[in-house]
Amino acid sequence: MTGTALLQVEDLHVRYATRVVHGVSFDIPRGETLALVGESGSGKTTTARAALRLVEPEVGSVRFDGIDVRALGRETMRAMRRRMQIVFQDPFTSLDPRITVGETVAEGVLAHRLAGPLEAKKRALAVLAEVGLSSDEFTRLPHELSGGQRQRVAIARALAVDPELLVLDEAVSALDATIQSRVLDLFERLRDERRLTTLFIAHNLAVVQRVASVVVVMFAGRVVEHSAANAFFAGPLHPYSRALLDAVPAPDPARRRALPVIGDELLGPSAVGCVYFNRCGHPRKDAECEAEQPRLSAFADGRAAACFKAGGASPVLRPPVRPLDR
């Protein structure tokens, strides 16, 4: 797998005031989609930014197409950026309010000298059409668009420079379901046609299930589970993964069940022992968990988890409570 990996992240640590990413490693083979999931503050966005060198890692290596990106000089890094694009969650803050949609999308094409002005405009129109925006939008300013339209402009801007790696940081989360579904169709097509590789950060596990081949779950800056998507959705190993899955409200009143109140967010990560100890609803959690942070260990079916109690069946967590109207 190492031979074909487009992005290889190894033992990544990132520190701001405190360390927020602790020894994260993963590979994404070309043409694959790896999903990074976990709650806000779990370190997934920082991991992605460090992988693109938008923040400098404290420790660790990042290889893109075999090249150590941390060793690159300014100019080579700049050229490399064309090949690795990122789309952020909030398009209002990531789009320049003073330039038109068309210019925004063509800008990267011109900056990386991929085409002359005429050709860049043509490309911009084509990629805007791909994300479902018409030529009417071409001369609009960001504030004249709806949130969904702005997000599609940000996606079009990233796609216009024909990247090999696309990092989507909650990029489809705020879109209405009908538009989200169309944008996901587009990604699936690009993945198949151009072997586009994607690091997909999302909190909606139903969306993750649709697009990802591998799921990496982060909690408090650490990877707590790293599993093939099929095995993960069939039965995750880590109690936090289980909690994330159980908390997804099913769009089906016939499968109405109490959403689990587990992993109370008011209890922070534990300072000693397993980071998840305070919030863990695993029926077999014990003194071992309280004393030591478990390492990420491999299990069957391409799964790995950092939990002393992992293995066997997926954990059943503490009993849930009644939903609103029952």
Next chain:
Amino acid sequence: MTTLLDVQGLRVSFGPRPAVNGVSFAIASGETVALVGESGSGKTTTGYALMRLLGDNALVQGTAVFEGRDLFTLPEAEMRSLRGRRMSIVFQEPATALNPVMRVGDQIAEVARVHGESVKAAREMAVAMLERTGIADPARRARAYPHELSGGMRQRVMIAMALLLKPALVIADEPTSALDVTVQAQILALLGELKRESNTAILFITHDLGVVAQTCSRAMVMRAGEIVESADVETLFSAPSHEYTRELLAAVPRLSP
């Protein structure tokens, strides 16, 4: 079941094209009803119109009879006496809805102060309500400013404010859309517990059909300012009658087993 709110022919326009175009519905005491739709459908405008939170540039027509009185013809002073006491709203983004320079305990207490409680009583009510929302060490947390709290905690503060005086109706405008799923589950459970305690009805404004299916008994689907379908959730999800409802249901991402 007694009718708590009866909305007839609600129309809201900010310009030539109405944002809400002739919407009629009723909510019974203690009921949880969803107002579902995509962005721009007019669902939030409907909620704001009922709370009379729209600016002077909004033209509001129709009637909304709440506990026997039409909200749209009440003098502002009487509307103020209803807000917070008989009807309240929970906003999507507590970070912007809360006052950044006021301690959260004082913001909760203010609701009781406005409705005549003494400073001391209001403060005690605020701390008790914070505790009720599951926040540990509520007396200390009451002294925190909004930026010192997580998104989930800020939403608990919003809910504490909205339900402090046990109103008959809460309009919840995407109250969990900005939260993590595990926090969402807790906030929904909290809303559920509190509403049962005070028999509060909830108008649940959301785009999330998962949340609707799990929490509401009835749902109204809005598109382009109109309610295109209204049904109990079992019927809506199993046998949607409107083409647009079917489209929405088809687009919802689902976890497959």
